[in-house]
Amino acid sequence: MKPFGFFHLRGIGGQIAALVLASTVALHLVVTIAFLVSRPDRAETPPDGAHQLTDAALLLGSAEPAERPRLIADLARAFPKLGIEMFAPGTAEVVEGSDNQHLRGMRRHLGRGYKVVRLAPHGSAHRVGVELPDGSMIAGRVEGGGPRPWFWGAPWLMTLMTAFICVTVLGLWAARALAAPLSSFARAAENFSLDGGAEPLPERGPEEIRSVARALNRMHERIAGLMSDRTRMLAAISHDLRTPITRLRLRAEFIEDEGNRKRMLMDLDQMRSMLESVLSLLRNDRKIEAVTLVDIASTLQLVADQFGDMGHVVHYVGPVSATAAARPDDLHRGVTNLVENAVRFGAEVTLRLDISGSRLVIDVEDDGPGISDARKQEMLEPFVRGDDARTMDESTGFGLGLSIARAIALAHGGELSLHDREPHGLIVRMQLPVLQAPRLAA
Structure with missing residues (x-):
């Protein structure tokens, strides 16, 4: 392993490490900016009403008691929105337990000889009282002095939100970087073919x-x-x-x-x-037959007639016409193989067609001895025959009919399965999609 190979930016590990580092730097930048903007170490500048009330308290506190009524009248004319008024000691209705940064800022500006309290609101306006050194109190309306939510604008909240965003972006990127190629690998395995029609996997990413x-x-x-x-x-x-x-x-x-x-x-x-x-069975390099609209009912009727001409009893049961997208020659070949197997072991064969929703079901039923449940899956493999005899004559096959038919069904995007027929016999069921996007090869 190369030294510091983990930080190679072309690899997944290096890209994740770089993204974590960038997220950490971004997080610190956001926290620094939030600190510089909010400056919790610096007293918050009080609003204009608080400034005016602070200046008025300092002026009245330094004036003689006899001059205060005239000064209050002058202040009321100068600051009409302040609504300044004078209270005798102990007559103001103080709201206990309420404090905010504006009140603390006013206390720092006024000094020790003054006491700043919140008074009962008058309508929708917030009222703040300042107790002068001699015990008398003045009050005024201070806009924007209400307490803000404890969580609003706090640096820790911005830190938490930024960390959450960074972790979310990192998780989404990592999930996409890993899941997208795996999905393409799965699609490539599903569309694997030997005719060269499948596109190669794109060689991009980490x-x-x-x-x-x-x-x-x-x-x-x-x-x-x-x-x-x-x-x-x-x-x-x-x-x-x-x-x-x-x-x-x-x-x-x-x-x-x-x-x-x-x-x-x-x-x-x-x-x-x-x-x-x-x-x-092994013609995998042949040109794939084009998919076209095929009258499945006519194809099954044609197969039944062909075997009837050879002296076999083959019946077709189903609709007169049923159109679906398929490869006509392959479908004819697959059904022919199934009927050949059926007439080899049974005296009477029924070709049955049924359309159920988006699926087209072809059943080939015979009245032969059937196949045990233990061997049904095995019989779909190549070169597996229904009889256990080692010798072959004109009535035996090579064990390829079912496997070829199954390959054709899979190439059409369908499936082939074996079922028991009552009272005896076998049903070979080929299910095909009516509107399909067939795979290139089985």
Whole structure:
């Protein structure tokens, strides 16, 4: 680990440390400005009424008692809004227990010989009394002298609010810096495809996030390359095997023993079918078929008619027309695989179509032996067959029909599941969205 690597600004740790440092500096600046503006160490300047009342008290306190009535009359004319008046000692109604910064400021200006008290208000005006050194009292109206809320304008409150804002900004930034890339990773994993249609992850953000994005993009490229190489290898093997299989089939026609000739031809046909089925499952590098509006009911009716022409009993039950967005060839292929499995194990098959809200449900029902609950999920995997026999004949498959149909359902944004049919049999249910945004590949 590099020394002080934590403070590297391209990483998440460095960015969080820088944001914490900036928040701390901003907090101290706000506290300093609040202190300089409020200056709790300095006496608050009293309002104009308090100034006038303080000057009047000093003037009357230094005057002779006989001159005070004339001075009060002159002060009333000079300061009409002050409403100054004289009280005899002990006659003023003092409000106990009320104090504020204005009263304390007046006391500091007047000195020890004077006593400043709050009087009962007269209407909506606040009245302040000043007791002169000889015990008499003058009173006047002082605007703005009411007590302010104890919490308003306090430096500690500004500090708390600034700290709250800084912590909130830090939390939101950290949540976005971590959650946004994780969401993009989840979307990329959900839209993972091998056809090159998915956009690579954007390599932006802190260094750790960019490293993860680069690693995931490289992993996607390696997986796509491996799957492409696998498909090309299988295609080459299939091409190379088709020629000797064809030659063997031609030579088998000249076998004189009828029984051996039929068994040889059956084995060669199974080998060719197996190659076609495996390639059908692994064609991941093919061009993705475009999504278009498809009449699902007509497709199911067509599949039922095709199997009916081959001598199987296949019925279609559902609406005459039902349109949805789908890939027509893939859908036809998936339903055909399901019906092939059904006619292999059952004597009568029913294709059922139902539209429930925004979901389109296709049921393929047969009257065969069914599948136990313990094996239902296993049967959806490739190369898993319904019978436990190790040998194959014309009535057995390769265990790819259900897996191919499931891949097609997933590619359409739907799902495929297996259910029991009463009194016996199996229901293969393919659910597709009516209005869908299908994924690029299963």
